[in-house]
Amino acid sequence: MIEYVPILVLMCFAILIASIIVGASYLLGPRISNKTKLSTYECGMQTIGPTRMKINIRYYIIAMLFLIFDIEIMFLYPWAVVMGGLKLFGFVEMLIFVIILFIGYIYVWRKGALEWE
Amino acid sequence: MNFGEIIFLLIIIVTMGGALMAILSGSIVYALMGLVTAMFGVAGLYIYLDSPFLAMMQILIYVGAVSVLIAFAVMLIGPLYRRPKEWTTAGKFGAALGVALVTLFMFVRFVTGTFPRGGNPFFDMTTKEIGRLFFDNLVLPFELISLLIVVAILGAIMLALFSRGNK
Numbered sequence: 001m002i003e004y005v006p007i008l009v010l011m012c013f014a015i016l017i018a019s020i021i022v023g024a025s026y027l028l029g030p031r032i033s034n035k036t037k038l039s040t041y042e043c044g045m046q047t048i049g050p051t052r053m054k055i056n057i058r059y060y061i062i063a064m065l066f067l068i069f070d071i072e073i074m075f076l077y078p079w080a081v082v083m084g085g086l087k088l089f090g091f092v093e094m095l096i097f098v099i100i101l102f103i104g105y106i107y108v109w110r111k112g113a114l115e116w117e
Numbered sequence: 118m119n120f121g122e123i124i125f126l127l128i129i130i131v132t133m134g135g136a137l138m139a140i141l142s143g144s145i146v147y148a149l150m151g152l153v154t155a156m157f158g159v160a161g162l163y164i165y166l167d168s169p170f171l172a173m174m175q176i177l178i179y180v181g182a183v184s185v186l187i188a189f190a191v192m193l194i195g196p197l198y199r200r201p202k203e204w205t206t207a208g209k210f211g212a213a214l215g216v217a218l219v220t221l222f223m224f225v226r227f228v229t230g231t232f233p234r235g236g237n238p239f240f241d242m243t244t245k246e247i248g249r250l251f252f253d254n255l256v257l258p259f260e261l262i263s264l265l266i267v268v269a270i271l272g273a274i275m276l277a278l279f280s281r282g283n284k
Contacts, residue, residue, distance in 0.1 A: 067178070082252060104267035
């Protein structure tokens with residue numbers, strides 16, 4: 001378990017810094033509330049339409065493809081860890097893995113799923 | 118109670134809290150946040166099960182990508198604020214009975230010592246060991262994973278084209 005101590009330290013610092021920032025602005029900031037201040041702020045513009053609007057279906061397809069290639073990235077990690085000890089064989093095996101996925105990527109591209117019409 | 122157990126309890130609290138938030142929240146967006154918290158907690162549990170690779174996978178894929186996918190799905194559909202339908206009394210009793218029976222079953226097995234213990238693992242489930250196996254014994258399965266991912270890509274594209282309306 002000792003190898004997880006850096007992660008624990010990192011998490012502690014993340015929580016600490018986040019709470020310092022939020023807490024300091026809560027403690028030190030002046031509290032003036034009027035109608036303008038409580039209104040929705042969006043780059044200084046009047047907001048148009050509801051905030052929780054329905055989005056284009058196209059985002060969903062992009063997210064789906066992102067998920068799939070995320071899984072691909074996941075399998076690069078074990079390779080990266082043992083890569084130093086592997087000879088050419090490991091490289092070629094990974095190359096085949098990536099090429100198969102690249103064919104899938106080309107297919108996606110050719111089918112026009114990445115186009116934004 | 119040593120330090121590791123305190124962290125374990127914290128992880129349990131985070132997981133349970135997230136899961137409760139996911140099912141009890143009236144707003145679907147907060148429910149999603151609860152689900153992400155619960156999945157993050159599950160990643161912590163994987164670390165306690167000596168599977169760091171699985172924990173990283175959980176964070177990268179579930180917390181990172183699947184939650185985005187669900188967020189988009191939430192934004193595609195409405196309505197965003199609607200309290201879930203209240204449970205009927207019979208439903209509540211049924212659910213309570215089910216949970217009680219499962220708990221009792223597990224408790225009895227735990228007390229009588231027939232609770233399934235973890236067997237000897239096939240290999241040490243560290244990232245290094247997984248990598249070594251991928252490039253030693255399990256070369257073909259490793260390449261088959263990429264084929265599986267390509268099939269998933271094809272499925273996603275089929276869905277995309279169907280949703281667009283042309284063949």
